[in-house]
Amino acid sequence: MTAKLSLRDVTKSFGSKTVLAGVTVDVQPGESLVIIGGSGTGKSVTLKCILGLLEADGGSIHCDGREITHARGAERAAFLSRIGMLFQGAALFDSLPVWQNVAFGLIQGRGMAALEAKDVALTKLAAVGLGPEVAALFPSELSGGMQKRVSLARAIATDPEILFFDEPTTGLDPIMADVINSLIRDRVDDLGATAISITHDMASVRKIATKVAMLYQGRIIWCGPVEEIDHSGNAFVDQFIHGRADGPIRMAVRAG
Amino acid sequence: MVLLQPIGRAVLALLAATGRVALFTGPAVGHCVSPPIYWRAILRQMVDIGFYSLPVVGLTALFTGMVLALQSYTGFARFNAEGAVANVVVLSMTRELGPVLAGLMVAGRVGAAMAAEIGTMRVTEQIDALTTLSTNPMKYLVAPRIVAATLVMVPLVLVADIVGVMGGWLVSVTKLNFNSSTYLLNTLTFVQTMDVVSGLVKAAVFGFVVSLMGCYHGFNSRGGARGVGTATTNAVVSASILILLLDYVLTAMFFGA
Known part of the structure; x- marks a missing residue:
């Protein structure tokens, strides 16, 4: 193989x-x-x-x-x-809200429309145990554990x-x-x-x-x-x- | 021989740094003109760089114009040539002080911010994250800043020119007893298109240099908070020196004998 x-x-x-x-x-x-x-x-x-x-x-x-x-x-x-990657320090883009961080690879990498990408981002956030109320927050408003979850959601967003x-x-x-x-x-x-x-x-x-x-x-x-x-x-x-x-x-x- | 060694080392370091900047500039400029172009990012940068620099650039230009009128009046009065104050103010502002002072102010405000932001992104692996998300960091972070700074410096300097001339007019009319309409008429009849255009060309070049240095030093920062601090300092210092150097080169090109 x-x-x-x-x-x-x-x-x-x-x-x-x-x-x-x-x-x-x-x-x-x-x-x-x-x-x-x-x-x-x-x-x-x-x-x-x-x-x-x-x-x-x-x-x-x-x-x-x-x-x-x-x-x-x-x-x-x-x-x-x-591929998808989870970085040691989460490496979330601090100028973007959580959902845009998760949807980044879909919007920039695959050209998906923002609305559609937001739906996918919310699904992926749910998959790592985060509710939609987190989507509009910025990374600096999250704890270390939540940042890691968001980073994991970003890593799996494109189904790598x-x-x-x-x-x-x-x-x-x-x-x-x-x-x-x-x-x-x-x-x-x-x-x-x-x-x-x-x-x-x-x-x-x-x-x-x-x-x-x-x-x-x-x-x-x-x-x-x-x-x-x-x-x-x-x-x-x-x-x-x-x-x-x-x-x-x-x-x-x-x-x- | 011992004395020559540090000079040689410094020359080699300067050449190496020049080479690194050149290797960075080529792809950066290439990404500015090749698709995809991030228009929204460019627009956001134009607002950040241009609109939010208006107060600091406007104040600098205003006081420079005022000082220029006062100083030139004091000097010219000795030769009974006070009438040339308006000419000196408009020529100095449009050709030199407008673009140079705006460039230096933007280097301090915007160049430093670019180096700090991109530098922080570098040391926190956000730039690596961009790459793994199929996004070219040069295209996403560097190109919009260079395009925006190059474009927006032109209207910013035009505003600085006008505010500077009005500063000179204010002092001349309220303090030096000039006739308002005569002063303005002198200004308008004396200034030539080339005076303004040369200043605006300088503005675009300085905008390019400030953003390039901010992005270059931020992009290549290493070693945590200290590295970001060093990158920020280097961005402002190198941009300021290049602005003064290029000002001479451009002046010699436009008005040299």
Whole structure:
């Protein structure tokens, strides 16, 4: 079966600092891959390379067998029209009300009429547990948890085939984090989408992953089904999932 | 040799910055003239940049015109040439002070706001979000601001010219005992179309420069609140310097021997 997304020996450096030293991982259609790893190990850079927000120095990235590593213009736009993304800080447009944030991809990306897009936005807001009274508010009037929900509604507004989640529960209390994790799992299941998430929250991993990959020093050092993570036999994975200070992992100081 | 190193470094840094601005300007201008064009965003920016700058630009022009009349009267009185006050005021306002002062005021008010807004969008990943929502950030954020600023600076400077001349007239008539109709007649007969047109061309160029610098520094800001602050400062400083530099270049082009 052709992988939905396939990364082969992807490398990325910033000056003399190598962040990705050859990332190789496949995501099959319908799979929910969660990439774990400490701060500065290259999780966000991996995601940005797939999205084209950063250009990989080497290796290749394929989507449905088609290479997108250096795709530009219409080719990149075609790929982006198939994805949805939830950013770590929600990244809502603070000059637009909630419904326009959710409908943004429909109006600007697909040319849908504003009235029709508003109806879709209200449906998607309902799907993440937010009522129509929230639609007219601005992002600055919402709590962190509500902003994450709106961002999730925006990510799923165009019914994307592939969803990306960047640290979806960072900054949330445990209960709200669980609510977001449940919403992510349910919405990904509803859409039948392929999902790639990055996180260091093990509760998220256990809730939303079907497959886990661990990134360390710019390489995937372990990859397997989420059920096997507690018996990986990998000292790095064991140290990470149990959050121990002692072990083979030496944390990087700078973000990556 | 040790003394030359910092000079060389500064020259290289300047050349590199020029190259980066050029690489930003090309696509930015391209997006200004290629569809889709966000007309509503352009209109909103024109109101923000033009209409809301009217008070600050108007006040600056008014007091500049008033000071100009007072100062030139004091100087010309020594040579019994007080009659030239109206000519000096209208020429200075239309050719130089109208566009330059309006440009500097807009750089402080609008250029800074553009850099801060776009810079904040950059560090909070809103620009990345635009990209993932199939929207080109250069086209959506940068192009409307450049088009709006370039267009709206022309009427803004025209207003500044008129207000500045009226400031000179006010002081001349109420304080320096000029005859009102003679002053206005002198102004209208002396000013030539080229004086006004050259000032309006400068206005458009300055509007372009202010918006370009605001967008460039905001778009390339890094590192949180401090980065946004630096971007805002750099936008105002670079726009102000470029306005003064380009003012000389344009003046030499229009009126150079």
